Amino acid sequence: xxxxxxxxxxxxxxxxxxxxxxxxxxxxxxxxxxxxxxxxxxxxxxxxxxxxxxxxxxxxxxxxxxxxxxxxxxxxxxxxxxxxxxxxxxxxxxxxxxxxxxxxxxxxxxxxxxxx
Numbered sequence: 001x002x003x004x005x006x007x008x009x010x011x012x013x014x015x016x017x018x019x020x021x022x023x024x025x026x027x028x029x030x031x032x033x034x035x036x037x038x039x040x041x042x043x044x045x046x047x048x049x050x051x052x053x054x055x056x057x058x059x060x061x062x063x064x065x066x067x068x069x070x071x072x073x074x075x076x077x078x079x080x081x082x083x084x085x086x087x088x089x090x091x092x093x094x095x096x097x098x099x100x101x102x103x104x105x106x107x108x109x110x111x112x113x114x115x116x
Contacts, residue, residue: 010091010109027109034058040067047082054091056082070105071097082107 010027025038034045034056045058061077062069069075084093089111094104 010111028115030115037063040064040069049086052086054082054084054086054093058082 010029025036025041027034027036027043029047032046032048034043034047036043041060041062041064043058043060045056047054047056057079059077059079062075065074065076071078079098080095081098082093082095084091084107091107091109093107095107096102096104
């Protein structure tokens with residue numbers, strides 16, 4: 001079985017700048033599906049990995065409107081795309097909200113544990 005088809009849990013970090021990652025959350029990648037959440041949002045989507053590059057799409061829903069959005073608005077939900085590289089258990093790249101082309105934020109996922 002390909003490594004990306006096994007269930008794995010990742011620490012999710014994102015940022016408004018490329019210098020400082022914060023906003024920790026958890027993402028589970030399982031059979032080309034993404035499930036995750038953090039203190040303000042939950043997300044469900046799909047991903048694929050080919051030649052060391054990950055691409056993904058996800059629907060994001062805010063469950064806690066008291067937590068400021070890194071996108072700077074109060075949208076209750078949106079879709080996003082992600083693209084990045086995969087190397088030594090770290091996926092790093094950018095994410096972009098659908099409908100706001102050119103506004104990309106950095107993202108990093110660090111592998112923590114394989115799931116049963």
